Amino acid sequence: MEELSADEPGPARASGAVVPAGRTGSARPEPAREPGGTGAVPAEDAVIATRALSKRYRGGQLAVDGLDLTVPAGSVFGFLGPNGSGKTTTIRMLMGLIEPTSGTASVLGRPMPRSARAVLPHVGALIEGPALYGFLSGRDNLLRYDAADPTADPRTRRARVGTALDRVGLSAAAGKKAKAYSLGMKQRLGLAAALLQPRRLLVLDEPTNGLDPQGMREIRALVRELASDGTTVFLSSHLLDEIEQVCTHAAVMAQGRLIVQGPVADLAAGARSRLVVTTPDTGDAARILKEQGVTDLVVTETGVTAEPPDREPAELNAALVTAGVRVRGFGIERASLEDAFVALTGEGFDVAG
Amino acid sequence: MSRAESPPKRDAKTENARPMATPTDQGAARKTGPDPRTGRGPSPLWTLGLFRDELVTTFRRWRTIALLGVLAAVPVLIGVAVKIETRGGSSAGGGGGEGPAFIAQITNNGLFLVFTGLAATLPFFLPMAIGVIAGDAIAGEANAGTLRYLLVAPAGRTRLLLTKYATTMTFCLVATLVVAVSAFAVGALLFPLGELTTISGTRIGFAEGLGRALLIALVVAASLTGVAALGLFVSTLTNSGIAAMATTVGLLITVQILDQIPQLHALQPYFFSHYWLSFADLMRDPVYWDGLVRDLGLQGLYVAVFGSAAWARFTTKDITA
Ligand SMILES: Nc1ncnc2c1ncn2[C@@H]1O[C@H](COP(=O)(O)OP(=O)(O)O)[C@@H](O)[C@H]1O
Ligand SMILES: [Mg+2]
Numbered sequence: 315m316e317e318l319s320a321d322e323p324g325p326a327r328a329s330g331a332v333v334p335a336g337r338t339g340s341a342r343p344e345p346a347r348e349p350g351g352t353g354a355v356p357a358e359d360a361v362i363a364t365r366a367l368s369k370r371y372r373g374g375q376l377a378v379d380g381l382d383l384t385v386p387a388g389s390v391f392g393f394l395g396p397n398g399s400g401k402t403t404t405i406r407m408l409m410g411l412i413e414p415t416s417g418t419a420s421v422l423g424r425p426m427p428r429s430a431r432a433v434l435p436h437v438g439a440l441i442e443g444p445a446l447y448g449f450l451s452g453r454d455n456l457l458r459y460d461a462a463d464p465t466a467d468p469r470t471r472r473a474r475v476g477t478a479l480d481r482v483g484l485s486a487a488a489g490k491k492a493k494a495y496s497l498g499m500k501q502r503l504g505l506a507a508a509l510l511q512p513r514r515l516l517v518l519d520e521p522t523n524g525l526d527p528q529g530m531r532e533i534r535a536l537v538r539e540l541a542s543d544g545t546t547v548f549l550s551s552h553l554l555d556e557i558e559q560v561c562t563h564a565a566v567m568a569q570g571r572l573i574v575q576g577p578v579a580d581l582a583a584g585a586r587s588r589l590v591v592t593t594p595d596t597g598d599a600a601r602i603l604k605e606q607g608v609t610d611l612v613v614t615e616t617g618v619t620a621e622p623p624d625r626e627p628a629e630l631n632a633a634l635v636t637a638g639v640r641v642r643g644f645g646i647e648r649a650s651l652e653d654a655f656v657a658l659t660g661e662g663f664d665v666a667g
Numbered sequence: 668m669s670r671a672e673s674p675p676k677r678d679a680k681t682e683n684a685r686p687m688a689t690p691t692d693q694g695a696a697r698k699t700g701p702d703p704r705t706g707r708g709p710s711p712l713w714t715l716g717l718f719r720d721e722l723v724t725t726f727r728r729w730r731t732i733a734l735l736g737v738l739a740a741v742p743v744l745i746g747v748a749v750k751i752e753t754r755g756g757s758s759a760g761g762g763g764g765e766g767p768a769f770i771a772q773i774t775n776n777g778l779f780l781v782f783t784g785l786a787a788t789l790p791f792f793l794p795m796a797i798g799v800i801a802g803d804a805i806a807g808e809a810n811a812g813t814l815r816y817l818l819v820a821p822a823g824r825t826r827l828l829l830t831k832y833a834t835t836m837t838f839c840l841v842a843t844l845v846v847a848v849s850a851f852a853v854g855a856l857l858f859p860l861g862e863l864t865t866i867s868g869t870r871i872g873f874a875e876g877l878g879r880a881l882l883i884a885l886v887v888a889a890s891l892t893g894v895a896a897l898g899l900f901v902s903t904l905t906n907s908g909i910a911a912m913a914t915t916v917g918l919l920i921t922v923q924i925l926d927q928i929p930q931l932h933a934l935q936p937y938f939f940s941h942y943w944l945s946f947a948d949l950m951r952d953p954v955y956w957d958g959l960v961r962d963l964g965l966q967g968l969y970v971a972v973f974g975s976a977a978w979a980r981f982t983t984k985d986i987t988a
Contacts, residue, residue: 371987409819412985434821441819445812449728461720462820462827468716507816 360384360420361515361546362391362408367417369403377403379570380417385548385563390541392557392578393550395567401550402442404567405519409439422514435465438513440521444504448493452484452503455492459507466511478506482536498529505536516540517548522556534560589627591634592617592643599639606633622646717822721834725800731838734796735845741792742784742850749773749780750857769950776863777854778873781880782950784850785843785887789943790923793842793887794894798915800838801898804831805981807908809988824982828899832974835895843888847880865952879949886946890962893939893969894919900977906988936961939969 362385369378378400385391395401406412408419410427419426424433446455456475460466466474479485482502487495495503501521508516518537522530537560541547551557557564558578565575574581589608593599599618600611608630610621623630631644725731753774769786772779805828808814817827854860863876871879898915905911922938925931935941942965945958 371985406815406985406987409815410821411815411818412987413983430821431823434819437819439816439819441815442812445816447724447811447813450724454724458720458724459816459820461716462817462822464714464716464823464826466713466716468713504816 359387360423361387361389362419362421362548364404364408364419365417367404367407367419368415369400369407369412370415371403376415376570378407381570381572383565383572383575385546387546388544389563390537390547390549390561392561392564393548393567394552394554394557394564395550396552398569399552399567400570401552401567402519403570405439405441405517405548405550409437409441409517410434411441431464435463435511436514437517438508438511438515439517439519440501440504440508441517441519443520443523444500444507446492446495446500446503448491450492451489452492452495452499452506453479453488455503456507456510460510463511474510475506478509481509482506483532497524498526498532501525501529501533505533509540513545515546515548519550520552521549522551522553530556587622588647589620589622589630590617590643590645590647591619591641593634593639593641595639598637599634599641602634602637602639603630606630617643714826717826718830718833721830722837725834725838726841731800734799735842738788738792738796738842738846739849741788742780742846742853745770745783745787746773746777746780746850746853746857769947772864773854773858775859776876777856777858777860778851778863778876778880780854780858781847781850782883782947784846785883785946786944788846789887789890789946790940791919793839793846794891794919794940795916796842797835797839797891797894798898798919799912801835801895802902802911802913802915803908804835804899805902806905806911807902809906809986810908812988814988815986818986825978828903828978828981831902832895832899832977835899836892839891839895840885840888843884843891847884851880866947866950867952869952871952883946883949886949886959886963887943890943890946890966893966893973896970896973896977897939900973900980903977903981903984937965939965941965 362383364381364383367378367381367383368376370376381400381404383404393401393404403412407414408421408426410430413427421429421433422436426433446452447458450458453475456478457471460471460475461468476485479488482505484499484502484506487499492500492503501524505518505521508518516537521537522533525533534556537547537549541560541562549557549561561578563576564578564581566573566581591599591603593616596613596618600613603611603618603620606623606629608620608623612619627644627646631641634641634644749770769779769782773783805814808817818824822830861873862870863873864870894915897918898911901914901918902908902911905914919940922940926935926938926941942958942962945962948955948958
């Protein structure tokens with residue numbers, strides 16, 4: 315397993331000392347759901363691998379800066395970062411839509427954008443939201459996108475389009491003009507276009523953007539379902555809880571740089587958990603805890619949080635109660651991915667978003 | 668999953684996900700490239716699917732139908748105007764050579780309305796319609812964002828460009844035929860048909876006249892391929908369909924005006940519209956080919972130059988829309 319983030323966050327990482335892609339070559343990133351051990355060379359198992367991938371738009375600053383990304387086969391890979399951190403730019407390079415300024419990218423083991431025509435039939439993509447022909451019906455939109463793929467069999471086209479529509483729950487609205495679709499329906503039609511063929515990789519760029527909570531749940535359920543079929547899913551998002559809910563692996567971007575990548579569990583575990591005491595007597599509680607040798611005390615509105623102690627927490631609780639502190643809650647809170655992110659970047663997540 | 672060397676159990680999930688996939692293990696998959704479908708191989712004919720879809724999509728659009736409607740209306744207007752004007756027995760364009768070519772002969776033979784209709788629409792209506800279709804070809808897709816999805820489908824940039832150009836050429840032909848057929852129908856309805864007199868003064872039979880009308884329609888369609896290539900090139904330069912259409916139509920008008928300025932006569936042989944009206948030479952007896960050859964040669968040059976430019980631009984362009 316890759317070592318992540320974990321207990322040594324701080325400036326070294328924030329300044330771009332990223333888990334190098336080369337290292338994943340020797341430490342096989344093992345997808346949880348697929349037993350491996352065939353003796354295959356691990357680095358080549360990566361569905362997506364980039365090396366020092368950079369992009370500078372014409373006249374602009376570096377949108378992506380030296381990205382070393384490794385997406386293991388079979389993973390649901392969350393690509394996390396605030397708006398403007400370079401997620402879409404990375405995806406455009408992976409899909410061969412734009413040329414990298416420097417560095418290399420490979421998808422399904424083949425270099426991009428050079429091998430686009432061989433690779434892309436196995437990749438379903440939703441990039442920067444759906445784009446549809448408003449004057450065509452939902453079904454005709456899909457028929458057109460399918461016709462654009464020269465490897466798609468025209469004899470099975472209608473059936474595959476029907477299946478894809480079914481899968482995203484749009485069969486009933488398939489005859490309506492796409493311009494009459496709601497945003498959620500458009501998003502689902504975009505997903506259906508990504509599902510026209512059996513895919514080895516799905517690249518979904520903020521698939522829940524602009525959806526209501528119900529729509530978000532539906533998309534997430536669909537992503538989970540697809541992933542359970544064994545398809546590798548590369549999911550970009552600026553929503554932490556989204557990544558936490560559906561992803562097995564994640565990479566965090568900030569200002570065009572990769573900050574950390576690895577299994578979500580490791581990422582979250584890397585962030586320190588906190589001792590949380592809920593009490594109205596915050597001052598007393600802080601004092602007692604300090605006397606007990608607890609460090610990194612933070613007084614909040616509802617109580618006190620601190621570095622978890624090495625010794626039995628119950629003893630601390632006893633000390634607090636003995637001192638007359640009205641303890642209403644006491645426990646160790648496991649860190650979330652958000653905590654990990656804050657620890658890694660030193661800033662809140664929605665700063666740039 | 669028809670392959671005998673069906674993969675071991677560990678790949679079962681993967682297999683479910685892609686019924687057509689046949690990699691036996693990661694290594695084999697890598698050796699044969701990432702295309703698990705190579706075993707069956709897509710038919711080369713499938714590549715035409717996009718062209719067919721493009722044709723259907725283009726000709727089903729309201730915009731296309733409206734453009735064709737306008738083109739069809741022009742001969743109707745000319746025919747009706749000539750009919751009204753000549754009710755008293757005077758011949759049309761009586762002032763002497765005014766109005767579009769052949770207009771004076773329409774009253775004697777409705778077939779001439781085909782030539783008049785084409786002569787009237789060729790300078791502006793036809794190329795404008797082509798400019799709209801060609802200008803919107805790539806830029807319109809970029810504008811709607813559908814371009815990125817076509818490219819990741821993957822349509823292939825060269826294939827998409829060729830598809831767009833072939834569709835635009837088809838539109839040239841259809842648009843010209845719409846004018847010709849509409850003109851022929853109106854001419855047959857309002858005026859007598861029969862033998863006709865060529866520009867050279869000889870008489871040819873109706874069947875041969877009809878043949879020449881068809882030939883003229885084809886030449887007119889071919890005369891538009893240069894504008895089509897120019898429009899397609901403009902279309903690769905911008906992400907705004909409207910801007911591309913406006914630029915193409917603007918160029919068209921500019922060239923038409925410059926073609927009238929005597930001081931520019933050194934440049935004029937290179938204007939795509941310079942030899943357009945030489946299609947009338949097909950109505951000479953014998954046919955006078957010089958102008959026609961120059962026209963078609965010039966169109967070929969435009970197609971080569973702007974086709975290559977469009978290709979060079981489009982295949983290297985960053986698609987960010
Ligand atoms: N077409 C473009 N031209 C110039 N700059 C761009 C373009 N697209 C994105 N950028 C810039 O690149 C950076 C990364 O953008 P993007 O990849 O879209 O981020 P994200 O998808 O993470 O929100 C931003 O600073 C953005 O302004
Ligand atoms: Mg984005």
